[in-house]
Amino acid sequence: MKPKKRNIAIQDTYGERFQNCWGCGPKNEQGLHLKTYPSEDGETCITQFEPDNQYTGGVPNNLFGGMIALVFDCHGTASAAWFAHKNKGLALTEETVIGRFITARLETDYKKPVPMDETITIRSSIEELSERKAIVRMKMEASGVVRAEARMVAVAVKDDM
Numbered sequence: 001m002k003p004k005k006r007n008i009a010i011q012d013t014y015g016e017r018f019q020n021c022w023g024c025g026p027k028n029e030q031g032l033h034l035k036t037y038p039s040e041d042g043e044t045c046i047t048q049f050e051p052d053n054q055y056t057g058g059v060p061n062n063l064f065g066g067m068i069a070l071v072f073d074c075h076g077t078a079s080a081a082w083f084a085h086k087n088k089g090l091a092l093t094e095e096t097v098i099g100r101f102i103t104a105r106l107e108t109d110y111k112k113p114v115p116m117d118e119t120i121t122i123r124s125s126i127e128e129l130s131e132r133k134a135i136v137r138m139k140m141e142a143s144g145v146v147r148a149e150a151r152m153v154a155v156a157v158k159d160d161m
């Protein structure tokens, strides 16, 4: 995977113990290093990547469905952290110990094949937010066409998790 990098990603603000995720952990040497960024107005979050050929699904040149869910998984949890902090007027830093989210439920709608040879863009928005629960909506596009959509229930980790 070739994630598109911009400035500081939300994953780069994860504390030390959360930086080893295979999909998006900055410290996982074998990982994919997916990166999520808030939009300028902070209302949405975005991640972009170009799939490597090894992640093809059963149909040649179509992205493997598990990878599609994986990208939603990492992007959705990072987005949940962003929306929770924004809602409280807080900045995300490595010292942030509250409001880090893991996936409780992930529903994925596979609408059209995802091509392997172009940039894939995923945008997220917040549907519902409470103290420990965030419901995040996501759309995956290539060439301006929506290829997949997801709805995630993300739950904030407790200090003892």
Ligand SMILES: CCCCCCCCCC(=O)SCCNC(=O)CCNC(=O)[C@H](O)C(C)(C)COP(=O)(O)OP(=O)(O)OC[C@H]1O[C@@H](n2cnc3c(N)ncnc32)[C@H](O)[C@@H]1OP(=O)(O)O
Pocket (backbone or CB within 6 Å): 014, 018, 021, 023, 024, 073, 074, 077, 100, 101, 102, 103, 104, 105, 130, 132, 133, 153, 155, 157
């Ligand atoms: C932390 C930083 C992480 C950085 C890297 C993340 C990147 C990648 C993302 C992942 O891969 S995460 C790994 C996959 N996920 C897991 O392993 C989670 C396994 N499940 C759990 O540990 C617990 O079930 C979980 C923490 C998600 C919830 O347990 P809790 O006991 O803390 O939840 P609780 O029962 O108090 O429910 C809190 C709220 O969430 C809701 N909820 C919990 N589980 C749900 C579920 N499965 N579906 C829908 N809603 C759910 C629940 O109804 C409730 O809503 P309300 O506040 O409105 O009442």
